[in-house]
Amino acid sequence: MKITAAVATAPSAPFELRELELDDLRPDEVRVKLVATGVCHTDAIVRDQVYPTPLPAVLGHEGSGVVEAVGSMVTSVRPGDSVVLSASSCAICEQCLTGRPAYCIDFFGRNFAGTRTDGSTALSDHGTAVSSHFFGQSSFATHVNVAVRSVVKVENDLPLELLGPLGCGLQTGAGAVINSLEVRAGSSIAVFGTGAVGSAALMAAAAVGATTIVAVDIIDARLATAKELGATHTINSRTTDVAAEIARITGERGMDYTLDTTGIPAVLRQAADILGIGGTVALVGAPAPGTEVSFEVGGSLLKGWHFRTIIEGDSVPQVFIPQLIALWKLGKFPLEKLTKTFPFSQINDAFDASASGDVIKPILVF
The missing domain is CATH 3.90.180.10 (Medium-chain alcohol dehydrogenases, catalytic domain)
Known part of the structure; x- marks a missing residue:
């Protein structure tokens, strides 16, 4: 046809x-x-x-x-x-x-x-x-x-x-929070990049009860939207020292979870550096094949931190998409x-x- x-x-x-x-x-x-x-x-x-x-x-x-x-x-x-x-x-x-x-x-x-x-x-x-x-x-x-x-x-x-x-995009961000990281109620998460994937992650974090939700971006208008979606704090990384601000927000404790949606090596490194003890950094951005990133592994050895990559929010679409629709009906997505x-x-x-x-x-x- x-x-x-x-x-x-x-x-x-x-x-x-x-x-x-x-x-x-x-x-x-x-x-x-x-x-x-x-x-x-x-x-x-x-x-x-x-x-x-x-x-x-x-x-x-x-x-x-x-x-x-x-x-x-x-x-x-x-x-x-x-x-x-x-x-x-x-x-x-x-x-x-x-x-x-x-x-x-x-x-x-x-x-x-x-x-x-x-x-x-x-x-x-x-x-x-x-x-x-x-x-x-x-x-x-x-x-x-x-x-x-x-x-x-x-x-x-x-x-x-x-x-x-x-x-795809919204399933990826929300699934990273709910399925992959299994973000806990009362926990902290920083999301780097507040495009569609990052915005979905923010909404999901709020829906599951995370209480410190930090949105990091370079576009003020997106950061304003992030506040509407559940972010408790926003950071413009062009004008603010992200590590210092995270230390202030968490009382030097660091983040339980960080999610990089940008795929930029320097951003992923920063997301890892602000983790607290036992924290997890996850990557859902799409860097070009062959892209490499370096991590500090001496002092951070004491943190017992984790790194993982995520595709499609680790979801079974036929199961997870109806779950997201249910959250949308409740006004939580x-x-x-x-x-x-x-x-x-x-x-x-x-x-x-x-x-x-x-x-x-x-x-x-x-």
């Missing part, structure tokens, strides 16, 4: 709206008519070839929409169901079977390769292959053939134009405070707004 999609053609080049051919549905796929899709930093770094998904490609991985058809093997959803789309996984490796699909042994192949596992692509442009199945979906398109593992059924009366970002909608035709404006920091989470609506 003919669809309209935004195609990434070259690093840093604007997305081009094109009419493409979407191929036939496979037995383990779901055809979804998109209602909306979030714009994520990961889309930008793949467009710019920090990660090597072959171009031309249809990116997009925070889709939401309505099921139009299902493959013969699909039993989890049916036509008419509302769905949110997330990352794909194989369902049969040890990691998937133990509830860790973000660490699927074929995670890269199923989310970044630009093809199905058999090497085929669902999309073509006058006979020329276009990479598809980005995060199992490629949601910068009016219709998609989605890997069934990427599909999360949600209630039909929910506002789909708002929920797409739960599929106010994601609408982060978002601004753009017509799909204004995709390049949405990316510009995200890159400049003017909008925390742009959402494209179809």
